[in-house]
Amino acid sequence: MQKYSITIEKVYIANLPDTFVSQSLNSIHLVQGGIAGDLHFGLTKSAGTREKMYPRGTEILNRRQITVVSLEECQIIAERLGVKKLLPEWFGANLAISGFPNFTKLPAGSRILFPSGAGLLCEGENHPCTALASVIQGNFSDQSIQRKFVQQAMGLRGIIALVEREGVVHAGDDAEIWVM
Amino acid sequence: MQKYSITIEKVYIANLPDTFVSQSLNSIHLVQGGIAGDLHFGLTKSAGTREKMYPRGTEILNRRQITVVSLEECQIIAERLGVKKLLPEWFGANLAISGFPNFTKLPAGSRILFPSGAGLLCEGENHPCTALASVIQGNFSDQSIQRKFVQQAMGLRGIIALVEREGVVHAGDDAEIWVM
Numbered sequence: 273m274q275k276y277s278i279t280i281e282k283v284y285i286a287n288l289p290d291t292f293v294s295q296s297l298n299s300i301h302l303v304q305g306g307i308a309g310d311l312h313f314g315l316t317k318s319a320g321t322r323e324k325m326y327p328r329g330t331e332i333l334n335r336r337q338i339t340v341v342s343l344e345e346c347q348i349i350a351e352r353l354g355v356k357k358l359l360p361e362w363f364g365a366n367l368a369i370s371g372f373p374n375f376t377k378l379p380a381g382s383r384i385l386f387p388s389g390a391g392l393l394c395e396g397e398n399h400p401c402t403a404l405a406s407v408i409q410g411n412f413s414d415q416s417i418q419r420k421f422v423q424q425a426m427g428l429r430g431i432i433a434l435v436e437r438e439g440v441v442h443a444g445d446d447a448e449i450w451v452m
Numbered sequence: 453m454q455k456y457s458i459t460i461e462k463v464y465i466a467n468l469p470d471t472f473v474s475q476s477l478n479s480i481h482l483v484q485g486g487i488a489g490d491l492h493f494g495l496t497k498s499a500g501t502r503e504k505m506y507p508r509g510t511e512i513l514n515r516r517q518i519t520v521v522s523l524e525e526c527q528i529i530a531e532r533l534g535v536k537k538l539l540p541e542w543f544g545a546n547l548a549i550s551g552f553p554n555f556t557k558l559p560a561g562s563r564i565l566f567p568s569g570a571g572l573l574c575e576g577e578n579h580p581c582t583a584l585a586s587v588i589q590g591n592f593s594d595q596s597i598q599r600k601f602v603q604q605a606m607g608l609r610g611i612i613a614l615v616e617r618e619g620v621v622h623a624g625d626d627a628e629i630w631v632m
Contacts, residue, residue, distance in 0.1 A: 304495065304513065315484065315495065319617075326569070326617050332616050333573060333617070380559070380560035380576070380632075381575065389506070391506060391512070393515065396560070396561045434513055434515075435513065436512050437499075437506050437511070437512045437513070
């Protein structure tokens with residue numbers, strides 16, 4: 273088990289109707305199931321296109337409670353797309369971190385541990401989807417973005433995580449990653 | 453995503469006081485949290501020695517709901533220890549499968565899918581512990597077993613899993629593994 277220091281640059285909640293785009297806050301409260309009021313909150317969810325092994329709409333464990341992206345990887349995607357910047361809230365991120373190379377490849381079973389005692393359990397890579405490509409396109413006039421996005425963001429779109437231990441996370445927190 | 457066929461040879465519940473040794477049944481019912489009445493049932497658990505990143509006794513997500521071993525790997529451990537056979541119930545197994553080489557190395561995020569529609573989400577390798585070594589020793593007269601067990605069982609003790617979709621599992625079921 274290797275330990276690394278990271279910075280929690282920003283925290284967000286996706287609590288608006290009809291969009292997964294999130295909003296920046298000072299702090300979020302991680303509880304079992306995610307962040308109360310967030311689009312992805314819940315101990316269970318309906319199976320969708322990402323869970324093709326189950327009939328669509330059946331109730332399954334929600335392992336997509338929390339979405340984490342790295343600012344460095346967002347910047348790599350931006351450069352590949354020829355744009356200045358991509359905001360983590362467009363990705364529906366709940367946390368934007370910095371200081372960990374190849375963050376999207378963090379092995380499932382790794383932890384992100386916060387000063388409050390809260391902890392996240394990494395459930396692996398989050399794959400970019402066409403709905404996200406559409407949101408990103410909406411912020412730029414170059415109409416080739418949507419077509420290029422999924423391919424250019426593959427392997428860089430961050431991770432999904434389960435809340436393992438409850439607690440508050442503040443923007444600016446120093447945190448640790450324990451790699452499985 | 454690669455798919456493989458396996459056989460569910462036996463199913464078990466660990467429902468006796470003062471032991472994690474499990475008992476064979478015809479069928480088990482997987483529900484969110486595990487198997488009702490099983491020692492490891494629950495959406496949350498107390499942090500223990502396996503979760504050193506959290507203070508002992510604090511409430512954390514229970515990712516050790518279900519224990520799965522492979523009969524072939526149990527036999528490899530038996531041969532290494534110079535004994536005829538090791539029973540999955542001694543390991544506290546809930547399922548004993550066959551037909552999947554290197555089962556303990558199944559990547560986290562992989563699924564085991566059952567004919568009823570139930571599904572398990574692999575949370576990675578289960579490491580052999582000294583308490584298990586003691587139980588195994590109790591079944592043999594050769595007093596070197598306990599000392600040798602943890603090292604000889606490393607990488608062969610099966611996996612832990614979360615219930616992703618509820619349903620019944622029968623001994624003798626044909627099942628699928630979808631490797632992440």
